[in-house]
Amino acid sequence: MTDTAAGPPRAVVAAADRSEPLYASHVKVYTQRVAGRFRQIKWMALVVLLGLYYLAPWLRWDRGAGAPDQALLIDMPGRRAYFFWIEIWPQEVYYLTGLLILAAFGLFLATSLAGRVWCGFTCPQTVWTDLFMLVERLIEGDRNQRLRLDHAGFSLAKAARKLAKHVAWVAIAAATGGAWILYFADAPTVLTEIFTARASATVYGFIGLFTATTYLLAGWAREQVCIYMCPWPRFQAAMFDEHSLLVTYEAWRGEPRGHRKAGQSYDDRGHCIDCGLCVRVCPTGVDIRLGQQLACIGCALCVDACNGVMAKVGLPGGLIAYDSLARQTARSRGQSVRYRLLRGRTIAYAALLVVVGAVMLAALATRSTLDLNVLPDRAPLFVRLSDGDIRNAYTLKIINKSRETRHYRLTADGIADAGLSVLGVEPGPDGAIELTVEGDSVGTFRAFLRAERKALAGESTPVTMALTEIDSGQSTQHETFFSGPKR
Amino acid sequence: MAEQNKTPTTGHEWDGVTELNTPLPKWWAYVFWATILWAIGYWVVYPAWPSLSGYTKGVIGYSSHADYEDKAAAAAQARRVWTDRIDALTVDAVVADSELLQYAAAGGRSVFAENCAPCHGAGGQGAAGYPILADDDWLWGGTAADIYQTVQYGVRSEHDGARLSEMPKFGADGLLDEAAIADAAEYVLSLSNRSEDAAATGRGQTIFAENCAVCHGDAGQGIKEFGAPRLTDDIWLHGGERNDIVAQITNPRQGVMPAWSGRLGDTGIKMVSIYVHSLGGGQ
Numbered sequence: 045m046t047d048t049a050a051g052p053p054r055a056v057v058a059a060a061d062r063s064e065p066l067y068a069s070h071v072k073v074y075t076q077r078v079a080g081r082f083r084q085i086k087w088m089a090l091v092v093l094l095g096l097y098y099l100a101p102w103l104r105w106d107r108g109a110g111a112p113d114q115a116l117l118i119d120m121p122g123r124r125a126y127f128f129w130i131e132i133w134p135q136e137v138y139y140l141t142g143l144l145i146l147a148a149f150g151l152f153l154a155t156s157l158a159g160r161v162w163c164g165f166t167c168p169q170t171v172w173t174d175l176f177m178l179v180e181r182l183i184e185g186d187r188n189q190r191l192r193l194d195h196a197g198f199s200l201a202k203a204a205r206k207l208a209k210h211v212a213w214v215a216i217a218a219a220t221g222g223a224w225i226l227y228f229a230d231a232p233t234v235l236t237e238i239f240t241a242r243a244s245a246t247v248y249g250f251i252g253l254f255t256a257t258t259y260l261l262a263g264w265a266r267e268q269v270c271i272y273m274c275p276w277p278r279f280q281a282a283m284f285d286e287h288s289l290l291v292t293y294e295a296w297r298g299e300p301r302g303h304r305k306a307g308q309s310y311d312d313r314g315h316c317i318d319c320g321l322c323v324r325v326c327p328t329g330v331d332i333r334l335g336q337q338l339a340c341i342g343c344a345l346c347v348d349a350c351n352g353v354m355a356k357v358g359l360p361g362g363l364i365a366y367d368s369l370a371r372q373t374a375r376s377r378g379q380s381v382r383y384r385l386l387r388g389r390t391i392a393y394a395a396l397l398v399v400v401g402a403v404m405l406a407a408l409a410t411r412s413t414l415d416l417n418v419l420p421d422r423a424p425l426f427v428r429l430s431d432g433d434i435r436n437a438y439t440l441k442i443i444n445k446s447r448e449t450r451h452y453r454l455t456a457d458g459i460a461d462a463g464l465s466v467l468g469v470e471p472g473p474d475g476a477i478e479l480t481v482e483g484d485s486v487g488t489f490r491a492f493l494r495a496e497r498k499a500l501a502g503e504s505t506p507v508t509m510a511l512t513e514i515d516s517g518q519s520t521q522h523e524t525f526f527s528g529p530k531r
Numbered sequence: 532m533a534e535q536n537k538t539p540t541t542g543h544e545w546d547g548v549t550e551l552n553t554p555l556p557k558w559w560a561y562v563f564w565a566t567i568l569w570a571i572g573y574w575v576v577y578p579a580w581p582s583l584s585g586y587t588k589g590v591i592g593y594s595s596h597a598d599y600e601d602k603a604a605a606a607a608q609a610r611r612v613w614t615d616r617i618d619a620l621t622v623d624a625v626v627a628d629s630e631l632l633q634y635a636a637a638g639g640r641s642v643f644a645e646n647c648a649p650c651h652g653a654g655g656q657g658a659a660g661y662p663i664l665a666d667d668d669w670l671w672g673g674t675a676a677d678i679y680q681t682v683q684y685g686v687r688s689e690h691d692g693a694r695l696s697e698m699p700k701f702g703a704d705g706l707l708d709e710a711a712i713a714d715a716a717e718y719v720l721s722l723s724n725r726s727e728d729a730a731a732t733g734r735g736q737t738i739f740a741e742n743c744a745v746c747h748g749d750a751g752q753g754i755k756e757f758g759a760p761r762l763t764d765d766i767w768l769h770g771g772e773r774n775d776i777v778a779q780i781t782n783p784r785q786g787v788m789p790a791w792s793g794r795l796g797d798t799g800i801k802m803v804s805i806y807v808h809s810l811g812g813g814q
Contacts, residue, residue, distance in 0.1 A: 068554035424656030430764035
């Protein structure tokens, strides 16, 4: 297994490295500014995603008096989640499960198609780090200026620049924490409270937490998150196959690399002129010419950098490009292979996405604003009354998801001449039982059903309780049973 | 596979196997030490270490027990909105107020589960010798006020206001002989349409009129002031088989229910009475 062409033999390495440290100091990454197609796409993604994050809580949706008018709101004390015209109750949290499943399949599909596009373009860590790097570049200058500044001695100008940068970072981080709160409370109200020191300790606590984490992770940790903290890079390699589009370096074309004087020919050498720009623009500091690696987040800034340089030296672009490994291998041998975006894996992910999405849509579309639950008493199952009749007791839970108080008529079918009564409710003149439930709440009632012993079908007789809303006729029912003595 | 000549090894080699040393970032180690420092700070601030007979209390004096007591007191204070209203009304008035009725029945349910369920069953279904509370047959009356009095003072308890009754020991004290008791039992069964011997029933009717009707009523309908059960509904406290009825006439069992005033607060007694009343058989 030894590769004799690639370095000293093992034994020599083993002896020489006895004193290697176990911990390594952080090597700071100074990125250089670059322009190009993928840099533009990254800016667009940043603007859209941050815009959505900061502005979405301000959207309004009228739900009537007494209801929150924010379009996107998770009301923890009120136990409701609002998404435009959809109102989710706690027992419907499985919609969140469905959303997470959709997100997972969407991510798998995107990764199997185009590699680490999540990491490079849309991950919150990438987006906020990109923003913080932009602020740093605007205040401290581009790469060379920052290097000089960091190596310079202390001076007031340097301190002022550093201070300005950190203040800007903390301000952005605080706005990020503040925006998070706006999803859980009414935005205009809570924002005024925050600035007039009337908000609760929970609000300030969460803002403090998010400010600290955003500032630390985007300002200081940056690529350390991707390399050491995040689990996603570690199984990304299992998510691609040979047809996924990845950031690749055409080694057969680029190697052997080396500096080039103007006028030298390209015989016996590769197109890579070793300018090092691809390394300098990389936000995680990797050298893509070493091949696929964990720390490459697939942001394609090196593609932009190399294409710019290749244009200047009159060589064809695409030395670093988004390409599949299958195509790279084929082209290194002089063959050509198509892109294979439609393949078993991608079709399967897409199909799963469609199926789960359809199921969720169907569930949403068939939601009812009325629900009845009947819970028969178990201790005792039945009671023998003085006149020989048998009586069962039930607890009724009526969920009224509309916003108005509703009146329902309750009936019980399944046993001839059974007598239905509800604790605390006087029957109407025709013997009808009318139950009132307030809007947006659950009404609890205790119902009794009595029947003659001979009308029963044995130890358990099926009974259906039905609720009909008096004005609209909306109805629902619940099947339950009536317990009785053995025959 | 893992032989990267660029990555250093730890220097050891066992049977030809080396161990790569990819250095961890220093900040990782610093965070680890920081968490240890944080833990030490935690020990100082919060209760932490047990000693032989106690524990270190922590500088800020936090106690999860005291925290609970505070929350329980706050909850009791919040409940007073309701319990003050219940305290101000009689039991019948609470039953008439549908909002208070719901609260009292719910509150009474928890009182019942802790205090009454051991004898009367989880849902008031009773047991041998313990009355069924869920039906509409009452020994001492089934109105809310009757139930309230029964719960407060008990039955044959030591309390001054206890409900008292005593069924004579017809057999043990020699008031009736075995044959007479058997006939009386047959008549009692006939009141629930379970008699099998018409002649014995006839004889038993006379014995019943002379000995039993004074407490149990002429038609055996029961008299709640005496606590004498209704004999016509086939609901039995001490068993409904022929020999159970014979045994009860011969040497009657007299059940005891404890008095709850003094053990439970008046609000709790009111609520549990309302709960029992709401089990379905309240009058």
